[in-house]
Amino acid sequence: MSKKKVEKKQKAPPPVADINVTPMVDVMLVMLIIFMVITPMLSKGVSVDLAKTKNPIPMQAADKSDAIVCAITRDGKTYLNTTQMPAEDMPAKVKDLLTNRVDKTVFVKADSRARYEKVVDVVDNLRAAGVDNLGLLTEQVQEKAAKPATTASAQ
Numbered sequence: 001m002s003k004k005k006v007e008k009k010q011k012a013p014p015p016v017a018d019i020n021v022t023p024m025v026d027v028m029l030v031m032l033i034i035f036m037v038i039t040p041m042l043s044k045g046v047s048v049d050l051a052k053t054k055n056p057i058p059m060q061a062a063d064k065s066d067a068i069v070c071a072i073t074r075d076g077k078t079y080l081n082t083t084q085m086p087a088e089d090m091p092a093k094v095k096d097l098l099t100n101r102v103d104k105t106v107f108v109k110a111d112s113r114a115r116y117e118k119v120v121d122v123v124d125n126l127r128a129a130g131v132d133n134l135g136l137l138t139e140q141v142q143e144k145a146a147k148p149a150t151t152a153s154a155q
Contacts, residue, residue, distance in 0.1 A: 046071040046079045048111040050139040059135050062107045068097050069137075070126065072110040076118045087121045091129035098130065109137035 048071055061067060070090065071079040078087045085093065098104050106126050110119045126134060 046073060046082065048073055048109055049113065050109055050137060051112040052141045053138045054141050056138050056140050059107065059137065061103065061105060062135060062137055068094065068106045070094075070106060070108050070122055072108070072114045072118050072122055074111040074113045076115060078118065078122055087118070087125050090122065090125045094126060094129040094131065103133075104131060105133040105135055106131045107135040107137050 062069065069081055073079070077084055078090070079085070080090055080093055094106060098106075108119070108122060108126070110122075123134060
């Protein structure tokens with residue numbers, strides 16, 4: 001009689017019911033760090049210290065990607081969006097940007113320490129370009145921490 005070899009099939013290990021989240025956490029931490037580093041660089045236009053007001057009017061349209069923003073820096077330089085240009089050259093460029101637009105609003109953000117003469121010069125030039133609506137961008141005054149409540153003692 002010949003012996004037949006009986007081959008046994010190896011069984012696959014049972015499936016693991018635990019989810020390994022370590023790679024996912026690693027990827028998420030890397031993405032978080034990337035976003036934290038890049039987010040400050042995404043600020044639109046030139047950064048200036050805006051004048052502070054107590055009752056600002058929210059202007060969400062100024063945050064849109066196609067908004068026209070004129071900036072006046074502390075040292076008197078004028079910018080159209082991110083391009084530096086003299087205030088006298090703005091009317092022609094703004095006219096080109098405003099053609100075929102429904103919303104003809106231009107936003108002006110000036111440094112709080114900029115000379116008022118420069119701000120008026122930019123506003124005059126924008127009016128010469130046919131701008132009907134001007135939005136002056138400001139920053140809301142941050143209220144200081146509430147003073148500790150004083151208690152009166154009865155005697």
